[in-house]
Amino acid sequence: MREIDAEEITRNIKEMCIRANYFLSPDMQRAFERAADTESSPLGKRILEQLKENLKIAGTDQIPICQDTGMAVVFIRLGQDVHIAGGSLREAVNEGVRQGYTEGYLRKSVVADPLERKNTGDNTPAVLHVEITDGDSVEITVAPKGFGSENMSRIFMLKPADGIEGVKESVIAAVRDAGPNACPPVVVGVGIGGTFEKCALMAKHTLTRSPDERSEIPYVRELEEELLDKINHLGIGPGGLGGRITALAVNIETYPTHIAGLPVAVNMCCHVNRHIHRVI
Amino acid sequence: MEREIHAPMSKEEAASLRAGDSVYITGTVYTARDAAHGRMREALDRGEELPFDPEGNVIYYMGPSPAREGRPIGSAGPTTASRMDKYTPMLLDRGLRAMIGKGRRNSQVKEAMVRNGAVYLAAVGGAGALLSKCIVSSEVIAYDDLGTEAIRKLQVERFPAIVVIDSLGGDLYDRVYGGASALE
Numbered sequence: 001m002r003e004i005d006a007e008e009i010t011r012n013i014k015e016m017c018i019r020a021n022y023f024l025s026p027d028m029q030r031a032f033e034r035a036a037d038t039e040s041s042p043l044g045k046r047i048l049e050q051l052k053e054n055l056k057i058a059g060t061d062q063i064p065i066c067q068d069t070g071m072a073v074v075f076i077r078l079g080q081d082v083h084i085a086g087g088s089l090r091e092a093v094n095e096g097v098r099q100g101y102t103e104g105y106l107r108k109s110v111v112a113d114p115l116e117r118k119n120t121g122d123n124t125p126a127v128l129h130v131e132i133t134d135g136d137s138v139e140i141t142v143a144p145k146g147f148g149s150e151n152m153s154r155i156f157m158l159k160p161a162d163g164i165e166g167v168k169e170s171v172i173a174a175v176r177d178a179g180p181n182a183c184p185p186v187v188v189g190v191g192i193g194g195t196f197e198k199c200a201l202m203a204k205h206t207l208t209r210s211p212d213e214r215s216e217i218p219y220v221r222e223l224e225e226e227l228l229d230k231i232n233h234l235g236i237g238p239g240g241l242g243g244r245i246t247a248l249a250v251n252i253e254t255y256p257t258h259i260a261g262l263p264v265a266v267n268m269c270c271h272v273n274r275h276i277h278r279v280i
Numbered sequence: 281m282e283r284e285i286h287a288p289m290s291k292e293e294a295a296s297l298r299a300g301d302s303v304y305i306t307g308t309v310y311t312a313r314d315a316a317h318g319r320m321r322e323a324l325d326r327g328e329e330l331p332f333d334p335e336g337n338v339i340y341y342m343g344p345s346p347a348r349e350g351r352p353i354g355s356a357g358p359t360t361a362s363r364m365d366k367y368t369p370m371l372l373d374r375g376l377r378a379m380i381g382k383g384r385r386n387s388q389v390k391e392a393m394v395r396n397g398a399v400y401l402a403a404v405g406g407a408g409a410l411l412s413k414c415i416v417s418s419e420v421i422a423y424d425d426l427g428t429e430a431i432r433k434l435q436v437e438r439f440p441a442i443v444v445i446d447s448l449g450g451d452l453y454d455r456v457y458g459g460a461s462a463l464e
Contacts, residue, residue: 047404054410058355063409064345067355105354107345107428117315119427148360148382148405180453181360181383183405235457239404240383241442242456272406
């Protein structure tokens with residue numbers, strides 16, 4: 001049994017919250033470069049250049065990339081041979097979020113109750129997803145999620161007879177309806193299969209995948225590429241002001257499902273697709 | 281067309297803008313987002329004054345990240361305007377001249393804009409670091425307890441935006457890719 005101190009979890013979460021909000025991962029930066037080269041609309045090109053400039057200013061002048069520094073979504077794969085010492089995992093994560101958002105000059109965007117709506121003042125709690133895995137390491141992914149795009153996300157409980165065409169129509173409809181609101185160019189996370197909540201979780205999780213990386217399942221990879229092409233013919237464009245680059249990537253995860261169902265979730269993410277991984 | 285415009289904004293200046301124009305705004309704008317709009321509605325329901333007179337003024341839908349020492353503001357890009365649609369006609373009917381945000385507006389807002397000669401501008405969503413450079417000062421004037429959602433009075437210099445909906449009801453988003461969303 002390997003012991004990992006709860007404080008080490010806290011320190012990592014704190015650093016990851018801050019880093020994710022000031023520096024976009026190199027894979028996302030490359031996606032911006034490609035987009036700026038491909039965009040044909042002059043206004044779209046100008047907006048993509050502004051977004052590249054925005055990233056530069058964020059890193060150099062220490063200003064968060066976007067003022068919506070998100071609700072902290074944290075995925076942890078916890079090896080079953082690990083013992084967290086000196087505190088609970090959940091408290092350690094929330095303490096990391098508290099310290100990161102307070103000391104990192106990040107916006108406090110969380111209300112304690114969805115209807116009473118009083119701000120918690122420190123961006124806690126995180127939304128924490130823990131999976132127990134083999135081994136003695138802790139894999140942490142922090143993905144601060146902005147709500148401009150989150151609000152445009154959808155779930156479709158399709159019928160098996162709707163098939164792959166139904167899936168394509170649902171994803172396209174979600175992106176079209178999101179239009180300018182989701183801060184395009186977007187990254188589209190899609191979960192197909194499982195249950196109502198499982199497909200939503202997959203759609204969220206797949207946003208943390210690199211936009212350079214495609215699914216290992218051949219038909220899913222083809223679907224990702226076809227959907228990206230179709231989305232980039234919708235004409236929404238950077239900032240929703242018209243152009244070719246509406247999406248930077250479509251990432252799909254799948255899971256076995258019930259004989260009666262075909263759940264599809266579409267989690268929209270703006271171009272500030274923040275995700276950072278560490279293994280302890 | 282690129283234009284230099286002013287805030288507060290005259291009726292004439294608002295009327296001269298057309299959907300699709302690129303503008304740079306200089307002057308005073310007020311921030312307000314979801315919670316501040318809710319409070320302004322409550323104030324009006326109670327017959328109280330608003331924290332600022334909407335007449336001729338410009339609202340920026342924005343809640344900044346905290347400012348570092350010695351700086352006026354943190355990251356400061358636009359939030360989605362449609363969440364304020366429910367409250368917007370009451371402000372337009374009191375003279376609000378322009379709004380800066382991102383995303384679509386509903387038909388009630390468009391009608392109230394045409395009725396009152398107002399314009400809606402979009403700033404680039406997710407460019408909060410870049411846009412913060414155009415904000416030279418920031419002062420909380422109301423609802424301080426709301427934190428980032430407080431009403432702030434900002435001085436802006438050459439703040440870049442695009443006219444999305446003009447005072448005649450012309451909508452750049454409709455023109456660009458046709459039709460309103462099913463999810464209004």
